[in-house]
Amino acid sequence: MILFHDEIVQEIHxxxxxxxxxxxxxxxxxxxxxxxEQAESGREVVTLSRKHGLTKRWSGRPKDIGGDTRDTSRRSI
Known part of the structure; x- marks a missing residue:
């Protein structure tokens, strides 16, 4: 087993x-x-939260995504 020593990673730690x-x-x-520090930086803070209803449940079934959006998770024959 070869251990790799990275000086940058060691410095970060x-x-x-x-x-x-x-x-x-x-x-x-x-x-x-x-x-x-974040408040004092003066930088814009962006939240990258998911839009409610566009994610799938753990079961794989889609959540309700609203009446004006088609459910494309099923194939139509």
Whole structure:
């Protein structure tokens, strides 16, 4: 078994550990800090949430996608 040592990945792990340690590994405090940094960045925040009703259930059956949209999941003969 050959182990690959990637210096960039090691540095990312080190920085992440230091950041987490600076908040005593408190996820709530980390989340608050990240939200603060996001708000201060001035960048536009985009939410990429799925549109309700266009996804399939775990069973594979389509959800109700509204009356004006055809169900194309079944073949017509």
């Amino acid at each position: 080190r920085i992440r550990e230091e950041y987490s340690r600076s908040f005593n590994h408190d996820l709530k405090a980390i989340f608050v800090d990240l939200q603060k």
